[in-house]
């Protein structure tokens with residue numbers, strides 16, 4: 001993975017110091033469909049963290065979640081630093097979306113090859129308007145994560161709040177006038193009762209109907225009625241589907257030839273169909289599209305009559321099209337009104353919208369209202385066409401009912417300047433000559449309701465003759481609400497800032513003087529402290545506490561934090577004291593930590609009801625021989641004081657079997673010094689527990705050893721003995737690891753030697769050399785055999801399993817006696833060429849070369 005600076009350079013990250021929320025907002029602000037953002041982050045040990053962001057968004061026709069993954073493998077060196085390097089979207093079936101929006105999809109992400117191994121637990125989605133349900137899913141997701149990886153510290157927080165989203169939306173709505181512009185589009189509405197006739201006529205007579213406008217329409221809404229007889233349509237769905245397809249294909253062949261179109265949606269109720277066709281270029285601006293129908297007719301349920309509607313959102317405008325076929329026959333005015341009202345009441349789209357919840361509504365259909373002239377009416381003649389239409393329309397039931405407020409309230413219809421479209425002898429322009437003798441009527445109509453609609457044309461097509469109805473069309477110019485993106489972004493930014501500010505003002509937060517606490521040079525057995533301040537500049541009192549990472553531990557054992565928790569009044573500050581102590585109890589852990597990382601710790605400062613702040617604790621550990629393994633020390637070629645933390649880290653991680661010396665010089669120097677003290681050593685090893693209480697002279701011994709000083713030994717035999725015990729005791733693993741368990745079982749020396757021979761050469765040599773030294777001391781009666789066997793046995797055979805041995809201590813003593821008791825048979829030659837030091841008395845460094 002990129003380092004942060006590389007990531008910034010490569011564009012895979014935005015910045016280092018902003019908060020997660022800032023970065024998410026920055027990256028995603030263009031996608032205003034994002035509804036919720038939450039973040040789950042893990043800290044596996046404090047070295048690195050996996051963060052997982054979920055940006056949950058809703059889109060037309062369903063919902064989906066966008067997941068952004070961020071792997072922070074580098075130390076969390078500054079609070080809330082985040083690299084968003086993997087972003088993709090999943091749909092509500094938890095499938096990766098191939099069509100993830102390019103603006104937010106930076107990279108395809110292969111789950112099976114995630115750097116941290118397969119990650120199995122972040123699939124969820126939600127209906128954005130079901131907030132409660134979503135929260136429940138998130139909570140169960142959190143517990144799944146916790147079960148999956150219980151040792152992980154899991155933090156979980158909302159980066160934004162659904163209430164905030166609501167607030168943002170509301171504010172944006174209030175300021176609509178600042179960014180809304182109106183764009184003209186041409187909508188072509190058409191209706192035709194096709195009288196169960198097929199569309200397989202020669203040439204293309206539908207062109208005369210659908211391609212007659214001068215300008216190519218942007219949207220077509222075409223309503224057909226009587227695609228098939230009601231019985232066939234209800235009983236033979238395969239046949240009616242085939243008919244439906246033929247008509248749609250025919251429509252697509254017949255739309256304006258100057259522009260490319262595509263079908264947006266077609267919806268059918270029995271034999272009544274509504275098809276919406278849009279310009280291809282316009283498709284991307286249609287945000288949602290939903291159908292609905294209401295069945296009327298026989299028993300008011302069978303659907304031989306009724307209405308079909310399609311709702312869509314184009315840019316910021318909501319448009320609804322309705323095609324209806326209402327009750328037939330002269331006397332059924334009331335039934336038609338009832339059908340109309342049933343459709344208005346019955347249409348409720350999936351998002352809860354009704355027909356009237358749209359900015360622009362277009363209603364087409366065979367409304368079946370008739371012309372009901374008073375009986376015995378005498379027509380004045382001769383009349384022009386226009387005068388005839390005007391006269392007829394005086395008796396038009398639809399207009400009468402609209403005036404009476406019985407139907408189509410608020411709707412407008414353009415002037416009718418065409419002949420009644422019903423009822424013709426099919427194939428002719430002659431009115432019904434059958435025995436039914438239906439009176440001509442304007443059954444086929446187009447009405448509209450809403451703002452910024454201008455009708456450009458309204459007509460019928462006489463030359464299309466296959467049905468007993470003539471097709472009708474109306475062309476509209478509609479000004480559709482559209483966002484000026486530049487202005488919108490500006491307003492949105494202002495709104496986000498304002499809402500954010502309000503939110504931050506209301507959210508407890510504290511400022512931390514620094515998020516990296518550097519201890520500088522840290523030395524073994526030299527505690528140091530660092531203080532830093534936290535301030536409360538927010539208008540609320542704030543409680544803070546350091547979060548427990550392990551059971552009851554807020555920090556690593558070499559650190560101490562005071563206070564662990566406190567309250568801060570408004571405008572107050574508190575000093576926090578960190579103590580660092582690399583001592584006999586903590587050094588092994590600290591060295592293990594250094595081996596794996598560059599930081600001493602990462603503290604999580606938790607603000608009650610606010611967000612967590614990470615505090616990195618660092619420093620330069622000055623290597624010392626105490627705590628290092630015999631192997632690591634045998635790899636050094638100069639005094640430890642000349643090594644840096646980084647260099648010693650490398651040596652600790654070196655696993656090659658190559659060593660520069662047979663045993664550590666520091667060990668050799670101590671033994672050599674003690675040996676030369678002769679009888680002054682008496683009482684130098686008082687007890688096992690005495691090894692831990694370090695005297696004032698100890699640090700001079702530490703420096704003497706770590707610098708390979710040529711000065712005389714700076715302390716007495718007792719301090720040297722204590723240093724020797726610690727040299728053996730402080731490394732992470734006991735000197736006789738990994739054969740401790742076997743050695744505790746041994747009853748004779750040759751058996752024990754077999755196991756000793758399995759140790760690494762540095763450990764083996766140290767052991768053998770030590771035994772010779774102790775044996776000599778015992779022989780000279782400087783040491784008490786039992787005392788020394790007990791102390792060294794427990795150090796060399798240190799075991800976490802020791803509770804398993806009832807007689808652990810006596811086994812330790814028994815083992816040591818095999819090697820240091822003069823009464824036990826003389827020791828075999830197990831030392832591999834190391835000078836004993838006891839014999840030469842020289843302590844020469846050259847004598848140690850491997």
Ligand SMILES: O=P(O)(O)O[C@@H]1[C@H](O)[C@H](O)[C@@H](OP(=O)(O)O)[C@H](OP(=O)(O)O)[C@H]1O
Nearest residue numbers: 226229230297304305327328329423436438
């Ligand atoms: O399609 P549906 O639901 O069966 O309804 C028929 C449809 O409205 C026809 O247009 C109508 O013929 P007219 O146009 O000739 O009135 C017929 O009347 P009819 O039964 O009197 O033939 C109705 O039954």
